[in-house]
Amino acid sequence: MSLPAKAKYVVIGAGVHGLSTAYHLAEKLEATGKGSGKDIVILDKTGIAAGASGIACGVIRNNYFQPAMRELMAECVSVWESDPKAFSYHPVGYMQISPEVMHENVGQIAKQQKDIGYDSVFIEGKADCTKYMKGLFDDWQAKGITSVLHEKKGGYANNRASMYGLAKKAEANGVQIVAPTKVTGFKFASNSTAVSAVETDRGTIECDFVVVGVGPWINQVWKMLDLPKTVDIKGRDGKVHKAVGMWTYWCLEEGTLGVDPKYGLMNDGKMGPVMHVDTDAPLHSDEDGSLITDKLWGIYYKPDFNFDGIQGGAMPYKVETPVDEVKIDPYGPDSPEFIVDANFAHMFTSALAFCQKRYSGQAHKWKHEPSGGLGCFTPDSFPVFDVFRDNVYVLADSNHGYKMIAVGKLAAGEIVSGTKSKLLEPFRISRFPEGKLHPVSNSPFPWS
Ligand SMILES: Cc1cc2nc3c(=O)[nH]c(=O)nc-3n(C[C@H](O)[C@H](O)[C@H](O)COP(=O)(O)OP(=O)(O)OC[C@H]3O[C@@H](n4cnc5c(N)ncnc54)[C@H](O)[C@@H]3O)c2cc1C
Numbered sequence: 001m002s003l004p005a006k007a008k009y010v011v012i013g014a015g016v017h018g019l020s021t022a023y024h025l026a027e028k029l030e031a032t033g034k035g036s037g038k039d040i041v042i043l044d045k046t047g048i049a050a051g052a053s054g055i056a057c058g059v060i061r062n063n064y065f066q067p068a069m070r071e072l073m074a075e076c077v078s079v080w081e082s083d084p085k086a087f088s089y090h091p092v093g094y095m096q097i098s099p100e101v102m103h104e105n106v107g108q109i110a111k112q113q114k115d116i117g118y119d120s121v122f123i124e125g126k127a128d129c130t131k132y133m134k135g136l137f138d139d140w141q142a143k144g145i146t147s148v149l150h151e152k153k154g155g156y157a158n159n160r161a162s163m164y165g166l167a168k169k170a171e172a173n174g175v176q177i178v179a180p181t182k183v184t185g186f187k188f189a190s191n192s193t194a195v196s197a198v199e200t201d202r203g204t205i206e207c208d209f210v211v212v213g214v215g216p217w218i219n220q221v222w223k224m225l226d227l228p229k230t231v232d233i234k235g236r237d238g239k240v241h242k243a244v245g246m247w248t249y250w251c252l253e254e255g256t257l258g259v260d261p262k263y264g265l266m267n268d269g270k271m272g273p274v275m276h277v278d279t280d281a282p283l284h285s286d287e288d289g290s291l292i293t294d295k296l297w298g299i300y301y302k303p304d305f306n307f308d309g310i311q312g313g314a315m316p317y318k319v320e321t322p323v324d325e326v327k328i329d330p331y332g333p334d335s336p337e338f339i340v341d342a343n344f345a346h347m348f349t350s351a352l353a354f355c356q357k358r359y360s361g362q363a364h365k366w367k368h369e370p371s372g373g374l375g376c377f378t379p380d381s382f383p384v385f386d387v388f389r390d391n392v393y394v395l396a397d398s399n400h401g402y403k404m405i406a407v408g409k410l411a412a413g414e415i416v417s418g419t420k421s422k423l424l425e426p427f428r429i430s431r432f433p434e435g436k437l438h439p440v441s442n443s444p445f446p447w448s
Contacts, residue, residue, distance in 0.1 A: 020408025037174030234435030
């Protein structure tokens, strides 16, 4: 498809945020008589689902310690539920299984889920947790667990299939996806800070409004937009921390144990919820008994017919390379640098065996294929959803985002109506200088 010379709305990135925004924008323009999907062009340097959305584990949960994240996630789950078939969504639920150090935090989450009407069950105390878990999986054997939060909603979706589902909905509304087309820069208006055109490797496209949903490539596009590399942050201590770097990379470690996915089913033969287990009980190797860690650790996993095995991950690690030197391309499984290694496989398979007896002695079935990938994080590891330069909506989810399918819907609502969404307000960049930071939990993950 050729690149049009002009489009009212240019969306950069065909991942969850670009596609969801374009689809919902098309619907809202049509509904309000302000335009149609034909006013929207999506540009992607590779194609649909070429970024993080196409390799995500696909977990959809509400479990967040931050009230603003939880309210937003409840909205996201309702979008997933609106068309499970098109979004390849499996509503199996989600479990946060935790040690005593997280008990109070998770208890607050459970209470607030009740307040917002999000269906969940909270089990407390070692004996009751074991009984509850054995009721689902009779080989349950994880140690150090004193609370279980069982979210009855949420679950997971199949990464690429869901993105193609979204793209189909956008295209059915008249949106054009022009790929591969790489954005290389912007032209700025002479009388304002606004973007007047998007420059690409296939020519220039004039526009009125730009949406940026470029996931791990945000640092590159941020620079093209000439936005500040650092931000001042008023900390919880009331002190202003000057010139904190805007972006940081973390590497997500995920992979698959190549057993029949049915091997992971519950006592009743049904698909179980997505499991997230954190504990401070020592983790020993399932192969040789050696100590892997005696610090707080965690994993998440699910039987998955798409990945063909028991798929999941563990805590990510921070990439220490200076942010401008991190090699994002080739991305995901094609990266020579940011994929999992034998240490991860050892840890993950031992952790599975720690949780459920059926996984003991199965490590040799690990799928030795490249998996995992980079995520780009903000200074507080929570999303920034905001308008910059008068007409550029940046959707930078700090790697929380495959599940955040409603963000595009809310952003589209703001673009069309001009009215701010209450759910998106806590994610503006002004929270940093104003010190309106999200609370921090005791979880070993930077995204809980
Ligand atoms: C291994 C892994 C597992 C994850 N698991 C989960 C999970 O289970 N649940 C969850 O909620 N989140 C998960 N995440 C996070 C989630 O995947 C991301 O937060 C989310 O997908 C980001 O969506 P996006 O639309 O912003 O970006 P992406 O999906 O990365 O899409 C960005 C697109 O922009 C394009 N692009 C980039 N630069 C340019 C340019 N200059 N010109 C044109 N196009 C460009 C890319 O080609 C890409 O297609 C995971 C992330 C990783 C890496």
